[in-house]
Amino acid sequence: MSLLDARLVVRRGDFRLDVALTVGRGETVALLGPNGAGKTTALRALAGLTPLSGGHLTLAGRDLSTTPPEHRRVGVVFQDYLLFPHLNARDNVAFGPRRQGAGRRAAHATAERWLERVGLTDLARRKPRSLSGGQAQRVALARALAVEPVLLLLDEPLAALDARSRLETRAELHRHLSAHPGATLLVTHDPLDALVLADRLVIVEDGRVVQEGDAATITARPRTDYVAQLVGLNLFRGRGEGHAVRLAGDFVLTATDVVHGDAFVAFPPAAVALHPAQPDGSPRNTWPAVLTDIQRHGDNLRVRLDGPIVVAADITPAAAAQLDLAPGRALWAAVKASETRAYPAS
Template sequence: MARYAVNATGTKKLVADLRVADRVHAAFTAEPGEVLAVIGPNGAGKSSLLHALAGLVDVDGSAVLGGIDMLRTPVRERRVGLVFQGQLLFPHLSALDNVAFGRRARGEGRQAAEAVARDWLERFGIAELAGRKPRELSGGQAQRVAIARALATDPDVLLLDEPFTGLDVSVQMALRLELGRHLRDFPGIALLVTHDAIDALTLSDRVLVLDDGRVAQVGPPAEVAAEPRTRHVARLVGLNLVPDGDDLIAFTPDAVTVSLHEPEGSSRLRWQGPIATVAPHGDAVRLMVHASPDLLADLTPAAAAELGLVPGKEVWLSAKATAVSRYGAREGAAPTGR
């Protein structure tokens, strides 16, 4: 059996310009075989974007795939696979019937649909669970069934809405590896909504950043991680981000020096504010300081104890100009040096 059926539209680019009420207005493209991670803070419109493509919410605009506007196509005729967070399997159906459901709904015969479903359960290593109902499955097993159900329909577009949410860390790691393997072979387009930097960095070909319902940044994962243009993304990848006119300044918490008095030297950037939190971070102590904007600083436990750092204490933060990355605040703006 072929690993995937290549559909007429599955080898074409997706060109979308979507408007969901007053919550989302996002224009983007995605290439065949590409995994596009969609990240952003809560309320940015990530799930609304996926639900618009799936036909689950009212939407204006267009989403053209292979010369056909998906938004003008009846929902049941769209070749879209959707994986929700929390599995959402049909509780009265077995794992096998859940995976076969999409093909059966398209009119395919039971025997053929079940053959494809068994193949997908085998690929995810859960063939022996074919007869179990969702209530008899663990969270990881149920999510494997949910992903298999979406892929079994040979979709042109695979929509993954935080597929690892609610799973144990070890289960997340195993499922991430499995999903990554299948996505590498998938000839269609995959959109992955995630809150996890690991997902965006390891599973995607490009990252689309939503902020307040608008596209704030699009690019390869390494590029977005190195030069984030929103504070949410900077936090995801562990960077401080400070606006400076038309530029942004990014730097790591361990590049920050903490002191009780204003530092000397014109080569240093400096900020002042009260400590919000003090917490262990690996071998270091991490401070969150309300310094307009909030900044992170890492220092050794010995240094933290010597300075008597506790929440509420006023401190100065500084960083050498040579330790920060400076680049344009807008997409496509040229960097202005290091």
Template sequence: MTDLDETPGADGDTNGTAGAGGAAGLDARLVVDRGSFHLDVALSAAPGDVVALLGPNGAGKTTALRALAGLVPLAGGGSLRLDGTVLDRRPPEHRPVGVVFQDYLLFPHLSALDNVAFGPRCQGAGKAAARAAAADWLERMGLSEHANAKPRRLSGGQAQRVALARALATRPRLLLLDEPLAALDARTRLDVRAQLRRHLAEFEAVAVLVTHDPLDAMVLADRLVVIEHGQVVQEGTPSEIARRPRTDYIARLVGLNLYRGAADGHTVALDAGPSVTSTEELDGPVFVAFPPSAVTLYAERPEGSSARNLWRCEVAGMESHGDLVRADLTGELALTADLTTVAAAELDLHPGAAVWATVKAAQTHAYPA
């Protein structure tokens, strides 16, 4: 893995197709013991897949990425196969892995061209061939005119693309991206996210992305793996995760109110106390979710409202949320509600204010737990 060590890779056979008798792609069980923290995460992906690891701070995302890179040893029961080849005991520099770090870690004394040429040089390519390959990658990234620029002369978005080119120039079979957009400002992030999505769509091997940003994950990844406390708690496509979150963390991530309860037909008795009416007809343990935008607030108990769900609440806090005001409510049911600044002013919302919250049954979504 030439981004991490200057020693040339000794096992060039893994840069191509699957090893003898093995399937192409990634097949790993990442088991790591670090004091009181235990990670046990199974990951599999086919060539061309982009997998995003999501989770709260301390969940184990970065540890998983470092285990894939070979920077953290696997404990008993752990395994790592890439294109059918066992990589468990290979040192980082002998793995067909490319890494894009959060802060890019470009060599400050080298030009953009020589930063990208570094990988091929470490793999044994001659100087002219390595620089030719680097020039080709910079052209693909739209950076040809910056080939001679040192990192300090590059913008954040340009540095990110140089780091990506440097990782891809080694023709990795596994590309690891550690918060690749975190160091960018909001405007640059928008542009670079779109460019990165295009480059990842063209990548023919496996890519694993670690991010805290749900939008990065939804835009860049084909599949999401959510980790909490060192374990996988949910995985699926972005649309599956967004539609059916299974933990409070995921619900907050995708912007939903989420509750667990027991369904009897269209009525769900929540573990949190009250009941919710839903259009789905289910029986047994379920989750119920609805977006903050589905909540309507009233200063007085509404008469004649068509909403089947009505709770008396109290405003616990308020904050700006884009063009809206997000209110955190406690009371009969703890929930969040989004409303316009005009509506918040008309209701005279403030911490401690009493309100009635309603949600139409058609705006809830119930699914088996």
């Protein structure tokens, strides 16, 4: 049985959020989506900071649809942490227990236990302005967990950190989330944060869920362009005709999978081979293309190709030099059928 069971309907002007969410005990679910998809609106609705226009919200069997924020057993770590600047780390963490009715001494004892758990005992008397980004994030996490929340909400918890702090803090956060007995919802636009921290992913676009499942399922079978870009795949939709998928413009891609009816076909940029002329032997998936853009992508180069289909291809710098690549260069692209994945669109 899910600890959190919600359908969040929120209307704000022309935007409408309608998202169903379930999170089990001890489970971390990541809510991913582009800017403006409704992720933060969903988080604020769960926290009671944005009223629902419809739907339902149940936490541990209790209806919270109209419950004020202070009466929900919900802890929140905001993107910018929002620590109280006039309070030291210990008093920031003690704030929640005090609001719940704990005495000053008991609240301080709770705060000191949590600061010890996040490795900040020595910084208990420090004000937020004298903490690093990673330290402030851990204080914010301790403050959220000190109220023993049934639901923990994390809003882009690593976005404010530099690359080095992000790596260290992500590992630390994963340890704490694994030990949290309640439900956790992580809002992020970073696929790496979601893949490392979450047990399950829910993808939101334009206020609705477009795909959900574990990381392996979503990365293997993306269902929208946003998800395909997120996992680094070229994605096309067409009509399955056995081993062939017929796309717009009557262009056909061949796969080893058999699919009939409305279908997707996907392949990674690394599967696209580039040739200066039409390759010999006429492999099944070949087409003329024009290079429109070239950028560094890790140790390789990522090129964008226009033609009967628009694709991304990854090649080595050596191959780029050999092909004399530049925008406007005419090429032939090829993808082996064995490198593609075809699957039903419904």
